Structure formats: structure tokens, C-alpha cells
Amino acid sequence: MASCTYCGCDVTAHDPVYVEATADGERVPAGQFCNYGCLAAHIEEEGLTQGAVCRLD
Numbered sequence: 604m605a606s607c608t609y610c611g612c613d614v615t616a617h618d619p620v621y622v623e624a625t626a627d628g629e630r631v632p633a634g635q636f637c638n639y640g641c642l643a644a645h646i647e648e649e650g651l652t653q654g655a656v657c658r659l660d
């Protein structure tokens with residue numbers, strides 16, 4: 604079972620979204636989520652957007 608990084612549910616029972624990051628130029632799994640809702644909640648809870656803006660208008 605692939606459990607959601609945010610809520611722990613089985614992501615395959617939903618509409619899963621997978622996140623990857625890079626380490627030494629290689630793509631590595633950084634999380635799996637039931638859907639964009641869980642991904643958005645995880646980002647919000649962990650404050651992952653703080654200081655991570657790539658473009659300021």
C-alpha cells in the first residue's frame with residue numbers, strides 16, 4: 604500500500620499525485636498524495652512555500 608504523505612490513506616484508492624525532488628541531479632520521490640487537496644494541505648502545514656517563490660511580480 605502506498606500511503607499518503609499527508610493523511611496516511613492509501614493513495615491508489617484516490618486520484619494520486621506524486622512529488623519528486625532532485626538530489627545530485629537524480630529525481631527522487633519526495634511524497635505521494637491522495638489528490639491535489641492533500642498535497643495543498645501538506646504544503647500549507649509544512650510551510651513549504653515560505654521563501655520558495657521563484658518569481659515575484
Ligand SMILES: [Zn+2]
Pocket residue numbers: 607608609610611612636637638641
Ligand atoms: Zn491524503
